[in-house]
Amino acid sequence: MPSMASNNSTHTVKVNQLNGPKADSHARRQKIEQHRKALPIAAVEKKLLEEVSKNDILIIVGETGSGKTTQLPQYLFNGGFCRNGGVIGITQPRRVAAVTVAKRVAEECGATLGQKVGYSIRFEDTTSSSTRIKYMTDGLLLREALLDPYLSKYSVIIVDEAHERTVQTDVLLGLLKTVQKTRSSSASDHAQSENGALLKKQEDVRSTNILKHSRGKKLPPLKLIIMSASLDARIFSEYFGGARAVHVQGRQYPVDILYTRQPETDYVDAALITIFQIHLEEGPGDVLVFLTGQEEIESIERLVQDRLPKLPESKRKLSIIPIFASLPSEKQMKVFLPAPDGFRKIILATNIAETSVTIPGIKYVVDPGMVKVRTYDPSSGIEPLIIVKTSKAQALQRSGRAGREGPGKCYRLYPENEFYKLKDSTMPEIKRCNLSNVILQLKALGVDDIIGFDFIEEPDRMAIIKSMELLFLLGALTDDGKLSDPVGHQMSRLPLDPIYSKALVVANQFSCLEEMLIVVSMLSVESIFYAPREKLEESRTALKSFSSTEGDHLTLLNTYRASDEFLEKSKLVSSNEKAEKNLRKWCKENFINSRSLKHARDIHSQIRRNVEQMGLCITSCGEDMLPLRRCLAASFFLNAALKQPDGTYRALSSGLTVQIHPSSVLFRGKPECIIFDELVRTNQNYIRNISVIDYLWLIELAPQCYALQE
């Protein structure tokens, strides 16, 4: 291994001679350089460059703290991999990671963000024509592929965190495998061919390779680097034809793993006992407890508070901090604040603390070994959340949270032999989710044979068939399984659930695109309304001013319009910033989740641009909401339900007995025929976001599914 001894130590002399802010920045640059050189990956810079030069595909297994995400792109840039204007693209599964890493790397390069180094995520693109190191989400790169099927601007693509195996990462790997083959083996005359022809042409490429080779300009080959933190690189290596894998050391403090002697019957109770045990017997340091959901977190919080007065006074200095995704962000921020003097922080977290949020100061981790996951039942289309045991990889990830700043301890609330019985890794998302969106995107990329597509791991056959069927019934696919024109093509361009895309594509014919843009934006975000138990009455009164007797979709429309009107008025008299702040206050008064509303506004402006680019005319139905409800029927027809004599409903496509969720404005109304947005299974089958329709509309607008019954 080449030694990477410091080669510019002579600069140190100069630094001491400088004064003022310049000296500060110089000192800072030096500090950055020192930090970079001390990273484990720095020792293998030269070796890595050689490996990338020699191999078109390289798997890098980098442990936590190796520095791979920030350093490798810089090594490649300095190693000449951006010659001829090529861009190094690095994908991340999460937005925050793309943003924070890009900022850090820009600083390390001494560049302004958006110049040499930038990031691009949905709603936010900081890159420019001079950007050479581009961090982005993997979903965004997939979208880019729809416009540029050969990803021609990239000379290197690094897929980071591939071990997480998100749907987007898996699809991206399949796409990149083909893109790379095409770019290294064939002429680029397809580059000028129409979008979406990429994989369809793949067959021709193989058979008429030489012929194609002689025409057109050749695209430069694509270097592909897959980075994973899991110790097992085999699956990636095998997928890429026995690709070379290299290992980069990490830098983590040791974490003591402790197990229970016996299996615990009640992990919540066991967690509670462990919290107190750590607090009373262990030295200073904060505690991170992994729980499965909000309910568990709130119940443990109450239990700890209840027991606290029973402790000796000197031992009562515990600060309990809950964190989960739906918590308002200002409350989430509390995990980053230091506890009051002498207090120990006990952080009660969901999976959010496993990868998304890194909390400083954690010395102890309590891991009951359970996690809540979404599953998918292809036959009913329901995606229930269930509590299951974690995988070994997950348990390791959790315990690692205790060793970031110093040696730590992890308490696994199960016996050691149970650990060995756990699955090695979590089942990839693609094997347990609805595939309709994935299939629509692959079709748009020209993959006609979905079952024959080279997935790193094959999805369930039944799930593929069910999703194809849905797309066919929506009119996105033709009889022979090809993307339909224009409906399928238009739908694939929209970053939405296929049913929502369908609603937009047909809204034009109902002259209600303006309204439908708002409705699908509001449906696309987490719940807009919140009703805290202690203020149930107040929140209900607030909702009343927006509610419509015709259903929740119109209620969402009214809400959006009311908020928009408020914001516009506010902007007339205040600065934009002040107006946004006023809007947040307005949200609070009206029991609306302002984060969700902001998200809906962002989606709205994006999809409005999308439909304009498609050349659709944005029409409005004005005061008459009938066309809007008919349009909902024309797109949500698979989610239709009829009232039964006992007051429950029968979902027409699945035959399931369902109930209107109590949060719906139609909960008491009980109309004869309705369409709904989603079916959730808890104690019962509940349907949410519902609108009143006429059964005859279904026969008229969805004859492929409904006929007049004799």
Added chain:
DNA sequence: GAGCACTGC
């Protein structure tokens, strides 16, 4: 009369 892990375009 009910509660929902986490991401992403």
